[in-house]
Amino acid sequence: xxxxxxxxxxxxxxxxxxxxxxxxxxxxxxxxxxxxxxxxxxxxxxxxxxxxxxxxxxxxxxxxxxxxxxxxxxxxxxxxxxxxxxxxxxxxxxxxxxxxxxxxxxxxxxxxxxxxxxxxxxxx
Numbered sequence: 001x002x003x004x005x006x007x008x009x010x011x012x013x014x015x016x017x018x019x020x021x022x023x024x025x026x027x028x029x030x031x032x033x034x035x036x037x038x039x040x041x042x043x044x045x046x047x048x049x050x051x052x053x054x055x056x057x058x059x060x061x062x063x064x065x066x067x068x069x070x071x072x073x074x075x076x077x078x079x080x081x082x083x084x085x086x087x088x089x090x091x092x093x094x095x096x097x098x099x100x101x102x103x104x105x106x107x108x109x110x111x112x113x114x115x116x117x118x119x120x121x122x123x124x
Contacts, residue, residue, distance in 0.1 A: 009039040011036065014062055017065070022076075038091060039100045039101075054090065080103040
């Protein structure tokens with residue numbers, strides 16, 4: 001039997017601060033030891049390096065930053081849910097097929113975005 005694709009999951013830790021300042025959700029600046037776990041569908045193992053590079057680029061952009069200053073999060077409270085969505089869209093822009101992205105904010109708090117996309121899907 002020939003395999004058409006396989007799923008690969010990578011996890012990366014990162015450290016970042018954030019605060020919440022929108023009505024109904026206000027919290028002082030604080031930091032977390034976050035973790036991202038992203039799963040993509042790959043056509044062959046040669047795409048593994050592209051996946052690693054894309055995920056590492058996203059982590060490098062947020063690691064040791066104040067998330068509220070990130071342009072992608074402008075006007076929104078930086079939550080695990082939004083970070084997962086942002087990373088998912090970043091992987092699409094890198095011509096990958098993300099299946100899911102999970103972001104852990106605390107030991108008992110994860111947010112996950114799921115979906116299957118094709119490389120031709122356009123994300124603004």
